[in-house]
Amino acid sequence: MFFWSFVWEGSSNALWSRLIESRKEIKLCFEMIKQDVDTRAVLLSGAGHLFCSGLDLKTALSIFSSDAAQDVARRALKIRNFGKMWQDAFTSIEMCGKPVIACLHGAVLGAGLELVAACDIRFCTSDASFKLAEVDIGLASDVGGLQRLPKIIGNQSLVRELALSGRQMLGSEAFQHGLVSRIFDTKEAMMSEGLALCQSIASKSPIATLGIKEFLNYTRDNSVKDSLEYAITWNMSMLQGSDLAIATASMVQKSLPEYENLPGAKQSKL
Secondary structure: OEEEEEOOOOOOOEOOOOHHHHHHHHHHHHHHHHHEOOOOOEEEEEOOOOOEOEOOHHHHHHHHHOOOOOOHHHHHHHHHHHHHHHHHHHHHHHOOOOOEEEEEOOEEEOHHHHHHOOOOEEEEEOOOEEEOHHHHHOOOOOOOHHHHHHHHHOOHHHHHHHHHHOOOEEHHHHHHOOOOOEEEOOHHHHHHHHHHHHHHHHOOOHHHHHHHHHHHHHHHHOOHHHHHHHHHHHHHHHOOOOHHHHHHHHHHHOOOOOOOOOOOOEOOOO
16 A cells, blocks of 8 residues: 655645645656555555645746736747646546545635545545635636536536636535545544555455446546447456456455556556
8 A cells, every 4th residue: 555645735635736746846846656566555644734725826926927028829839738738646646556545625726626536535624625726716626626526526516616716615515426435533443444444445456446447437537338348348358367266266265365466667666
């Protein structure tokens, strides 16, 4: 397993307080997780009194205003390249091949909410609150929130209400509408259950957990017909591996199965 906690910008965990460094760290971290043979599940949390305060407006404005003298085409391309790098950083969570569990407490704002939308499973505490805050600073968010949240929540009216008004959604409402799957009274209880779930997932066949994540991601963006074809094509090879036989034998023998790690670039240094 692998544990990652936000510890940026004091206790506010401002995701973009170090805009370039933060983006690089997220992408590098999940690229390493993807290649790490010993990592089978990831637990993501925030340090301090909240999960993530989102965009640091002062830093962002200083970056975008620094090239005021440059012509509009070049400024536009710079903004596009900058945004694409952040999109790729968040998408790396989705594409790392390992289940990612986000444990959320306190405020989950703006880009922080867009980040956790790329995770597989989300828990929160009863004091958690969620907000697509970009509208309050004159911005339509473009790094994943408006693309992933409609498919997570499944309620276009609610997503549009949240995005257009920037209103706060409390943890109980997030649970009611499926943004999170479980809600806890304390952060300690949440982290304990998050860790237990990570341990449970890590004990399963890594071939199976990789396939499940691949299938669900593909199905979200494609038709049922295409998704069925994708799944059966994938399993043409995966079902010929040893994990199915190992799992079956362990069930018969009432023993714990031991699965070989997936091939990767290196042994764990995480």
